[in-house]
Amino acid sequence: MTGTEKAAEHRPEGSPESLIKVSALREGTVIDHLVAGTALKVLSVLGMRFDGAVMVGLNLDSRKAGRKDIIKIERRELTPAEVARIALISPRATFSIIRDFKVVRKFTPELPDVVEGLVRCPNPSCISNATWVASKFTVLRADPLRVRCRYCERSLKKEEIELL
Numbered sequence: 001m002t003g004t005e006k007a008a009e010h011r012p013e014g015s016p017e018s019l020i021k022v023s024a025l026r027e028g029t030v031i032d033h034l035v036a037g038t039a040l041k042v043l044s045v046l047g048m049r050f051d052g053a054v055m056v057g058l059n060l061d062s063r064k065a066g067r068k069d070i071i072k073i074e075r076r077e078l079t080p081a082e083v084a085r086i087a088l089i090s091p092r093a094t095f096s097i098i099r100d101f102k103v104v105r106k107f108t109p110e111l112p113d114v115v116e117g118l119v120r121c122p123n124p125s126c127i128s129n130a131t132w133v134a135s136k137f138t139v140l141r142a143d144p145l146r147v148r149c150r151y152c153e154r155s156l157k158k159e160e161i162e163l164l
């Protein structure tokens with residue numbers, strides 16, 4: 001292959017048409033309005049296992065609030081447990097389910113009053129760190145997030161929360 005042919009092959013990737021094609025999703029989930037800087041954490045919550053394409057936008061301009069991250073996941077709808085984990089990371093995230101290029105459902109999950117088995121208690125002597133006990137936290141406030149362990153009463157701020 002000559003150099004000119006290679007250049008011709010690569011040109012479409014940067015063209016406006018191809019950018020539009022990349023950003024449209026036929027089937028899957030769009031997670032929008034993620035707090036800027038949280039997208040990679042959200043991807044790790046989703047286990048980094050994907051069948052289709054995943055598009056990640058970091059630190060984008062948001063009309064609602066300063067900067068945001070956005071994730072588009074092809075051919076995947078999230079489980080309620082995954083949605084709950086993401087809501088803990090980014091309480092104002094919106095989820096859009098896309099089928100055949102159309103938004104069939106759009107929602108912002110509400111954090112439950114109690115989250116079970118999602119957050120690790122940092123207190124080493126807390127019973128919830130025993131393998132047979134599921135952690136249980138009361139949600140004191142959604143945004144900024146604050147939770148309290150139901151077993152040892154330790155209260156955690158957003159920055160202190162480690163997801164299981």
Ligand SMILES: [Zn+2]
Nearest residue numbers: 121126149152
């Ligand atoms: Zn605890």
